[in-house]
Amino acid sequence: MTLENALHTHKAMLLVALEQDPKELTRLLEELRAADIAELLEDLVDQQDEMPSVLSLLEHLPLTRRAHVYGFLPGWLQARLVDQLSDEALLAILEEMSSDDRADLYNLLGEDRREALLRRMAHREREELKRLASYEEGTAGAVMTSNYVAIPSGLTASQALLRVRQTAPDAETVYQIYIVDEQGHLAGTLSLRQLLIARPSAYLDELMIKDVIHTQVETLQEEVARLVARYDLLAVPVVDENELLVGIVTHDDVIDVIQAEATEDIHKGASVGNLEDGVSRSPLWNLYRKRVAWLVLLVFGNLFSGAGIAYFEDIIAAQVALVFFLPLLIDSGGNAGAQASTLTVRGLATGDIAFKDWGKLLGRELLIAAALGMTMALAVSPIGFMRGGEMLMIVVAMSMTIIVLTGSLVGLCLPFVLDRLGWDPATASGPLVTTLIDSFGVIIYFGIATILLTNI
């Protein structure tokens, strides 16, 4: 809250200074961090659509700072801003950006603009940019940076330290150093800490760790994040298909990946498709599209419940009191099932459980679900008795137990089944589980009612 308020005050002051006092503006901008400036600019466009002010504020920043701020802006705003820039101005910014941000921005441009920019670049820069921009989104290649410290093996610790000092201003991180052989293969790694406390005349070959945790360019970003989280790494090196070192993924990018993957899983858990821009920024049409597909699909899934009800229409007509408990029973099954599927999906995503644990989990779930079902049957029994006497109470209690048990088991198994079919287990969302279990619930409830109530 204090942060938000501080930013709000700053925004007002910046806008006044922009019109009246360039010196004050420079001072204000110096006080702010790049991430905060980026948020202010986003707010300006978002709430007042102040593109001209945003552009002049950006022009007021020194070039390096401006490039840094660009890196913090969301893609949609970067795309709108660079539309207003000349090729020279854009190129100047691109050259100051870190290599991963540069590739991301490049990928936002149209074909013509890309060509125009590439033509103005030196050969090496051009090839580098094209290569980084070519990796598929969501892979290590797409999140890695090529601004790392690579040092040839054969140097001593003191020579290496000198190299680190020289490359420090440009590297994304200097705290983990990568040692490469003559061809550029990853040969070892050393932390700057180890380098600092090493004997200055010691050779890197003796000091370095040779068994380096590394990843491939095409590895999925969530796998990369898992490596970094598991081994508490500062960065993980990325090699290409020839085992040549081509980049590193740093801890701050890993945090972004973990956040984004959790958001994606949470959205999937509610049957919402993957949103690229976050809910506040997504165009309405996009939000509609990402929600409607599953909703309509589930409508048709729900027809099974309808069919079940049509089949049991006679008993319903004879005992309308049964309908009273219908939402309660099918919802309870759905809720218990959603719990089971959510626990399973998240357990699989964090690596807490593995696919091979299937059998063990099923046994545990059977016990828990039976206990849950009986507790809930107990809770609902008095109401059953009040609404329709002893027999209805028995029908409702039995149905509750069996529906909760079935629901939980379906919820537990669905992620494993989906995985077998080659789908993302996270698709086993609450709504899907609920819809599936509804049809089971209808059949179980009215089936039991038919058996017990029509024999009276």
Add this chain to the structure above:
Amino acid sequence: MTLENALHTHKAMLLVALEQDPKELTRLLEELRAADIAELLEDLVDQQDEMPSVLSLLEHLPLTRRAHVYGFLPGWLQARLVDQLSDEALLAILEEMSSDDRADLYNLLGEDRREALLRRMAHREREELKRLASYEEGTAGAVMTSNYVAIPSGLTASQALLRVRQTAPDAETVYQIYIVDEQGHLAGTLSLRQLLIARPSAYLDELMIKDVIHTQVETLQEEVARLVARYDLLAVPVVDENELLVGIVTHDDVIDVIQAEATEDIHKGASVGNLEDGVSRSPLWNLYRKRVAWLVLLVFGNLFSGAGIAYFEDIIAAQVALVFFLPLLIDSGGNAGAQASTLTVRGLATGDIAFKDWGKLLGRELLIAAALGMTMALAVSPIGFMRGGEMLMIVVAMSMTIIVLTGSLVGLCLPFVLDRLGWDPATASGPLVTTLIDSFGVIIYFGIATILLTNI
């Protein structure tokens, strides 16, 4: 998968070596990383309950390594292992652990054991441990480490670098240096990178950044994580109520916090209480407890739907065909509502949307939900027509539109309402939204049916 297989092979080899070949065992253990050894040990206990093997494997590790492995073990296993250790052996491990891991392990011990250990410690160590262990779980104080590099202001860059070299072996990170005044107040910060490229004779006071991003001991860990993520920090310093520097929270702990918070939110989203040990490890009783409370509560919530149905019993008895569409309609409302609440809750958690955006979001949701409702009405209309002719089609289509609209708006508003009541917005879970919307759905559907069908 390759990682899993490699670990599996290693486990078998370790067990053989443990029995027959101590030298081979030492070699194998040296090859493994601490995180992997910890996982192997966990597996051993988990699948074969091999506590004696686990203890002898641990004893085979050099003390520093053993302490490091302990830090990677889950709490429940640490607690079981230290039960088997003498006070001396436990103390030796504690002294080698990083200060945050040490405090966590200490908090797992019983009162008597704690007293026995504290008595054997030096005064300063004892006070330090008691202080770190006293911070409330889930706050900056509880995740921070006191192994940081603090350097008095007034030194030069080269003097500071010498200090860094001396403290390097013990510090959790040496890459961000904190400058303190004589009383120990946080005065500034400097990255090791800046220190390395600074003029050796420059004073820290001139080099350091004075406006340090920092946090308080009692700040919630998710707030700390948000700071680190927002500003791409390596670590964030923590000060106490007197603004004295007392610790730092490092990037690797932040990753753990982000994972744990996402898991907690995902579980809450399915109405599951907070599990401390993960689903695979939680005792059955615990899992039951964390699930049953909400389920039973929702049973009573569902009674409102039942009451609605009881109220409309006449129209249901007269037109049993209506029941066919009941699960379909109330589920659709629940699904759309779950989507809206999930998008809102996650947006609030990631900071993508703020509480003040309430009005704007409502406007957007109104448009999207109307479009969704009409699409779904269109999808369900033919079925309505087939089951009961034109009038039923109109009833079902109208109900669908209004229920989806209502459901979406309830889903959107609920997190804000809960927040106003001082509850966690994440409590606005799918099951809660579904249950709420069910009662609305029942009233809307049978209300429309009564008006349109009884007038014929």
